[in-house]
Amino acid sequence: MSHPRVTVIAPLFNAAEYVDVFVSKLQETLGADDEAVIIDDASADGTSAAIAPLIEGDGRITLLRNEKNLGVAESRNKAVRAASGEFIWFVDHDDKWEPSILEVLTSNSDGVDLVQCRADYWIEPDTNVRVVDGVDDLREISAAAYAELMLEGRIHGYLWSKLIRRTALGEAPFPPLSSQSDFSGLAALLPRLQGVRLIPNVLYHYIQREGSITRGKRVNFSNFEYGHKALVESALRLGVGSRDSLDLFKARFLIHAAAFVPVRQRTPREVRRAGLSIAHAHSRSINVSRILRMNRRVGAEMAVIRYAPVFYTPALRLALAYHDMRIGAKARS
Structure with a gap:
């Protein structure tokens, strides 16, 4: 054929x-x-x-x-x-x-x-x-x-x-x-x-490739909001998406991205603060305790963003440094 x-x-x-x-x-x-x-x-x-x-x-x-x-x-x-x-x-x-x-x-x-x-x-x-x-x-x-x-x-x-x-x-x-x-x-x-x-x-x-982690000065947060809305609308048209699954998707795709991406891309302080502020505002619309039961890692991140945002950036920087060190060691070996 x-x-x-x-x-x-x-x-x-x-x-x-x-x-x-x-x-x-x-x-x-x-x-x-x-x-x-x-x-x-x-x-x-x-x-x-x-x-x-x-x-x-x-x-x-x-x-x-x-x-x-x-x-x-x-x-x-x-x-x-x-x-x-x-x-x-x-x-x-x-x-x-x-x-x-x-x-x-x-x-x-x-x-x-x-x-x-x-x-x-x-x-x-x-x-x-x-x-x-x-x-x-x-x-x-x-x-x-x-x-x-x-x-x-x-x-x-x-x-x-x-x-x-x-x-x-x-x-x-x-x-x-x-x-x-x-x-x-x-x-x-x-x-x-x-x-x-x-x-x-x-x-x-x-x-x-070496050096390919983006180091940008700007992050367009509305792009993540656009993608979040696009999938939610399609899921609802197709008759799927419980409240829990929609909350988990919002946490993982939109809230995480707004807080995480500016830190990962090493943007200026004002961009990181804007992203964390957007993430914190969206976190108030989800049930953090339910997300914690569904996904411990995502739930823990949401809890920090919602209840202790001041600790988010320093904790993430430490986690990323450890992650990059492990990956670098694996590449060298």
Whole structure:
């Protein structure tokens, strides 16, 4: 049986140093009838010029270039509109994946709109940290059951572990956000999915490269609120989401992010204080004691944010220092 045609979409920005390896991996992965749309988001480092000779003569790969920087969400939307495949797979240029990923995903695509494998997280060059997405057994489920897994945090918004039917995506699936556009777009399309198949194979490897922990001055907290609202609305449309599961999702996705991300990204003090203030305000709308019974780690974090926020940042800094030290020791060994 022939496999459905796939369009691989890869948005790039200032990625010239990676394109040799990336294009080679892409050409190895594509089937004879598949295609790829690479979209250069107005790079200033000669990304398009570096790619052009590498894909010359390969009719499967199309290179688009934005005249001005549109951001990853609109770049993906533009590539989706140019896609002709029955299914879409989104990929990041600086990660790794198994050469068989499309063959495995498409062989499991019959009768469903989304196929998902598992993905793991590596620290460059060769330290495997943990599995970050997916389930460890083969199952075919409804969109409602998939929404429940997202509420529970067992499924995330990463696009690279998912093969999605083109007709389910629509013309502009990703909202114009500076972050969380992938999660928000995936959450919003759930009611349109006619079946999901989850496979246990670990086929994609997210790579954290040296120095890649973001150190930003700003965090757009409204992006997390947008993603939270998108999944809650879809879950309720699909008839799932108890009060407890919605509270746990809000704690894990929105409140945790508002407090945690500014500390992790080493933002200025005023940004950290703003995030903790937002987290504290949202924590007043959830039942912390119930969350503590459902998930001890999340519940403990919520208790500190709610009742002792002054201790949150110093405690988190110590925890992150210990975590990074352990991961660094593992990488060195």
